[in-house]
Amino acid sequence: MRLTFRAILGRILFGLAVFLVLAGVLIPYLWMVSGSFKTTLEIQSADVLKPELSPRWFPRKFTWENYLRVNRTVRMLDYFRNSIIISVGTMVFSVGISLFAAYALSRFxxxxxxxxxxxxxSTQMFPGISFLIPYFMMFVLIRHYLGLPMQNTYWGMIFTYTSFALPFSILMLRNFLDSIPRxxxxxxxxxxxxxxxxxxxxxxPLxxxxxxxxxxxSFIMAWNEVLFATVLTGRETKTVALGLLEYITAQQARWAGMMAACILVSIPVLVLFSLMQRYIIEGLVAGATKG
Incomplete structure (x- = not known):
């Protein structure tokens, strides 16, 4: 009877812990989704000490205006396209190069x-900012001696992000391939x-x-990166992470518009996770425990 009680208590505590973690993660995001469909006046009215204006989950006046306005102040859709090209390119090259490198380390x-x-x-020991000036100088020298523009280009950013993603990608794939019998x-x-x-x-296939x-x-690393994008991109290749900062600066205290922009920026990552979630857990666990 005591073991049964312990088992029941353990399950209750485990379920409570899972609920608290999920609540801590999901509640801010769901509040942001709710706020993106509210008017700015409604969100700012939450500061007024009146019961009828107190914050609530469902908008008093549902509106799409925040999403329609995203591309008016800042060219967010252009930045969105740039980030898709750069992030997908980084993902393809990182996977392709790291697969062959990891196979060589695992089998030969x-x-x-x-x-x-x-x-x-050892490349993981250094902070990313220490590579900023060397990369900038390297881009300048490549353009000077080879005539190949690297700064403010898609391939320049793909090259940069791929080089940062490769060390972790190679080692994780190497550990995963070690788990496949020779x-x-x-x-x-x-x-x-x-x-x-x-x-x-x-x-x-395995x-x-x-x-x-x-x-x-690789995709998320390229999608969220800000520091190198600030220096190595220009008007034609600015990423959505920089666009979001520019939008927030332009909107100032228009919280509803900021929430709508943040939701749009997070959609590709959510879609990618949803499509690949059944592979991700297995891959991360195998890559972390085998070696």
Whole structure:
């Protein structure tokens, strides 16, 4: 009877903990969704000490005006397009490069393997801001000597974000591939596959969870980054993260418009998580525990 009581109490406490975590995460976001459909007057009226004007979840006057106004003050849709191109490009290149690098680290033995792994790990020791001036100077030198513009270009930003995403992506995918038995590779090569063919035809389908985790990590990293985008982008390639800061500055105290802009910016990440959620948990857990 005591064990049964402990089990019931444990489940209740676990459920309560889950509820508190979910409430802490979801309530601010749901309040932001609600506020995006309210008028600015209604949100600012919450400061007035009147019961009839107290804050509530459902808008007193439902309006789409905040969403329609997002692109009027700031070219948010253009910035949105720029971020989609840069983030998707970063995701594709990060996954493609890290998959081959991780496969080499997981399956092959070479003299400088440990040195390479330590070098990749060491890049995570330095703060991102320490690379800002070197990247800027590198872009200037590439344009000067090769005539290839890098600053204020899509490929320049994709190159920058891919280089930042690769160390973590390579190591996480390496750990995930370590969890796949090597006998599968050997069997594929016995059947006539080359090492590259075994990777693309056999290992790649099995590595979908790890690839999904790496892909969404790369996408979110490029989508949210502000520091390098401030220096390396221009009017034609400004990202949505900078656009959001510009919009907030322009709107000042129009909280409803700010909430609408924040909701629009978060939609791609939510969609990507929804489409890939069944792979992400498995990929992250395998990448974190195997090695």
């Amino acid at each position: 033995t070479f003299s400088w393997k440990r040195t390479y792994t330590l070098a990749v790990l 006998e599968i590779d050997e069997q594929a090569q016995i059947d006539g596959c080359t090492p590259a063919g075994a990777l693309l035809r056999v290992i790649l 590595a979908k969870p790890g690839i999904a985790a790496v892909g969404i990590y």
